[in-house]
Amino acid sequence: MATVEHSNGAHSAGVEDGVRRRDFINIAAVSAAGVAGLATLYPLLNQMNPSADVLALASTEIDISAIKPGQAVKTIFRKQPLFVRHLTPQEIQAANQVPLSELRDPQSLAERTKPGKAQWLVTMGVCTHLGCVPLGAGEGENRGPFGGYFCPCHGSAYDTAARIRRGPAPKNLEVPDYSFKSDTVITVGKAA
Numbered sequence: 671m672a673t674v675e676h677s678n679g680a681h682s683a684g685v686e687d688g689v690r691r692r693d694f695i696n697i698a699a700v701s702a703a704g705v706a707g708l709a710t711l712y713p714l715l716n717q718m719n720p721s722a723d724v725l726a727l728a729s730t731e732i733d734i735s736a737i738k739p740g741q742a743v744k745t746i747f748r749k750q751p752l753f754v755r756h757l758t759p760q761e762i763q764a765a766n767q768v769p770l771s772e773l774r775d776p777q778s779l780a781e782r783t784k785p786g787k788a789q790w791l792v793t794m795g796v797c798t799h800l801g802c803v804p805l806g807a808g809e810g811e812n813r814g815p816f817g818g819y820f821c822p823c824h825g826s827a828y829d830t831a832a833r834i835r836r837g838p839a840p841k842n843l844e845v846p847d848y849s850f851k852s853d854t855v856i857t858v859g860k861a862a
């Protein structure tokens with residue numbers, strides 16, 4: 671009896687050793703791929719952040735000169751997506767035509783932009799429902815029924831002032847602290 675158990679045990683251990691060795695080789699291969707992936711990604715992420723140590727900074731500068739009317743860009747601010755959008759005159763008009771009484775989180779476009787700069791809409795790219803990244807800033811992305819941003823997670827739709835118009839999100843997309851350093855550069859966050 672003891673011999674059989676010993677024999678089976680030895681056999682099992684042998685198989686397990688084999689499995690463990692193979693797993694280790696697989697894990698080692700995956701880890702190597704992961705490291706290579708990270709190495710490739712790093713220059714891209716680094717490019718998205720104007721300064722290498724941006725995550726530690728209280729503020730960051732963004733050159734907006736290349737964003738044409740109707741376009742938007744996604745960038746990163748304090749580890750979160752940030753949208754900068756250059757509104758067309760039609761999009762500004764559409765936002766201004768909505769009575770505040772119809773809004774769940776009533777705010778005019780003027781309150782969400784800087785004086786004389788209503789065409790520049792700067793918001794966090796974080797849905798106020800459960801934090802997904804809404805579509806609409808990338809080229810060709812679905813902007814939803816109100817022409818602003820659309821959250822694919824549960825269907826929240828934001829208008830051209832990034833105000834919540836339909837779906838479960840309770841609030842407009844957040845406008846962070848920012849200021850115009852010049853006509854073509856904004857500083858997001860409080861300058862240190």
Ligand code: FES
Nearest residue numbers: 797799800821824
């Ligand atoms: S997280 Fe955007 S609708 Fe739910």
